[in-house]
Amino acid sequence: MAGARTARVRPRLSPFMIGVRSDALVKMARFPSEEWTKLYAEKLNANKSYEDAGKNWEGAITFVVQKDSALDKDAFIYLDLYHGKCRDAKFSLTESDLPTPEYKYAGPYGNWRKLINKEIDPIQGLLTGKFKLQGSMMKIMRFTKAAKEMVNTTASVQTES
Amino acid sequence: MWFFRSPQVVFGDEALSYLSSLPIRRAAIITDRYLLGTELPERVRGALPEGAESLVVGDVSAEPPLSEMTAHLEKVRGFSPDWFVAVGGGSSIDTAKILFALHERPDLTVYDITPLVQLGLRTKSRLIAVPTTSGTGSECTWAAVLSEENEKRKHELASPEILPDYAILDPSLVVSLPPEQTRNTAADAIAHAVEAYGSTWHNPFSDAMAEKALELISENIEGVIRDPRGLGPRGQVHIGASMAGLSFSNSQIGLVHALGHSLGATFKLPHGKAVGLLLPYVVDFNYDACPERYDRLNMLIPPKYRGRRLSGSLRSLLGMMGVARTVRDAGVEEPAYASSMDALVTLASESTGMVTNPKDSGSEDLRNIFIKAFDGD
Ligand SMILES: [Fe+2]
Numbered sequence: 298m299a300g301a302r303t304a305r306v307r308p309r310l311s312p313f314m315i316g317v318r319s320d321a322l323v324k325m326a327r328f329p330s331e332e333w334t335k336l337y338a339e340k341l342n343a344n345k346s347y348e349d350a351g352k353n354w355e356g357a358i359t360f361v362v363q364k365d366s367a368l369d370k371d372a373f374i375y376l377d378l379y380h381g382k383c384r385d386a387k388f389s390l391t392e393s394d395l396p397t398p399e400y401k402y403a404g405p406y407g408n409w410r411k412l413i414n415k416e417i418d419p420i421q422g423l424l425t426g427k428f429k430l431q432g433s434m435m436k437i438m439r440f441t442k443a444a445k446e447m448v449n450t451t452a453s454v455q456t457e458s
Numbered sequence: 459m460w461f462f463r464s465p466q467v468v469f470g471d472e473a474l475s476y477l478s479s480l481p482i483r484r485a486a487i488i489t490d491r492y493l494l495g496t497e498l499p500e501r502v503r504g505a506l507p508e509g510a511e512s513l514v515v516g517d518v519s520a521e522p523p524l525s526e527m528t529a530h531l532e533k534v535r536g537f538s539p540d541w542f543v544a545v546g547g548g549s550s551i552d553t554a555k556i557l558f559a560l561h562e563r564p565d566l567t568v569y570d571i572t573p574l575v576q577l578g579l580r581t582k583s584r585l586i587a588v589p590t591t592s593g594t595g596s597e598c599t600w601a602a603v604l605s606e607e608n609e610k611r612k613h614e615l616a617s618p619e620i621l622p623d624y625a626i627l628d629p630s631l632v633v634s635l636p637p638e639q640t641r642n643t644a645a646d647a648i649a650h651a652v653e654a655y656g657s658t659w660h661n662p663f664s665d666a667m668a669e670k671a672l673e674l675i676s677e678n679i680e681g682v683i684r685d686p687r688g689l690g691p692r693g694q695v696h697i698g699a700s701m702a703g704l705s706f707s708n709s710q711i712g713l714v715h716a717l718g719h720s721l722g723a724t725f726k727l728p729h730g731k732a733v734g735l736l737l738p739y740v741v742d743f744n745y746d747a748c749p750e751r752y753d754r755l756n757m758l759i760p761p762k763y764r765g766r767r768l769s770g771s772l773r774s775l776l777g778m779m780g781v782a783r784t785v786r787d788a789g790v791e792e793p794a795y796a797s798s799m800d801a802l803v804t805l806a807s808e809s810t811g812m813v814t815n816p817k818d819s820g821s822e823d824l825r826n827i828f829i830k831a832f833d834g835d
Contacts, residue, residue, distance in 0.1 A: 350807065435569045438810065
């Protein structure tokens, strides 16, 4: 297993690998990680377009980053979203450590990278099966603009490649 | 990865007679109250294969509310159709899509009709759409709009599985369409083509449909208005409207429909009237996000209506058609409009059209377009 890890090119996930480069002017973080989650929540709270689009939204969502050839464990990013702000953001490798969200947006790590790089549209990603959504469709369909802003915000987090 | 989805399209003179070649044994004919009083339901019955039984569900109302579905569904379930034949405008076709889905899957509610789950339809029946208006494009789309009682809201239901199996475009079914509906539905079709072309999800298939749709409609609509019973221009506009439906069904609508659904639901304006009047304002707003695409569309509008910019050309074309130029012209009074502004903006911002519009927009942008559209520039 250890040998397989060193052979990988893409960053692997470890709960102990907090990806902030102290020498860099801009904070960078590995995706997915606790640090990335914090940076993301900061960026989301600074995003006026998200605040506008999500001003009537109440409900938590968990981003489920599923393991694939470049990520060896599932990872979970829990976001408590309320009236255009992110009140709480938690990262874990164990889903049961996190509160139960109203929604889950799940996809393999490789697709998440494409989403962050804006190579996949978040809703087209759902319609083509690259991502899965759990939760009431009726409510979330009214907030597609907020969802788009949430994805746009991932691109503004300086993410290590 | 993306898709191009389309029903089998049967078009031209006597297209309705194609029904007789389909293996229909029990047809549920879904139509509206107005058409029920015409000879059309009989014509459709007469076109069914010999020996086929039929049930007419003839009380679909305009922009139907959810509560109506329960009564329709009871009738349909008692009859057990093997084909649904929607005959009418968008309301009848959308109703048939919903009844078809719920007949197939009695365990579902309308809110389960989403593109994110496999519904597993077509185990008992199939769906045919026979439009009697040229505009909504519903015969070629996998969406259905449902009004919500007690709320000024419209639900945009969608699933690839509610796309009709067949769209039958018979021009003889639209020659008696009254002038106002002719105008409103054609304006809606033009809005579909323009929105699909500007959509952030546009693709070569949707582009081709949008371009040809705009060309067919803008070249022939004047002829239709001059001679409503002329089969030639009617047939071209009818095909153009379905192509416009295919264009937006395979890309997406944008702000015109986001704002139009909100305006229409709030002030009970017909859908085509609401989107037709808003279209040039949204095109002006969007222009700097997609100038080449809009310029290209502009070249497809006949020279007699063509201005320097697409919005100006659309104003000329829609003006010739008699479409209201402003919200005030559409009969909305200023105090009611002003007091509804926050609700209008909120409703519009909840539409999926917000995410595929070529230009990113927030609440203030929506408000500004609504304000501009009240009295014009
Ligand atoms: Fe429309």
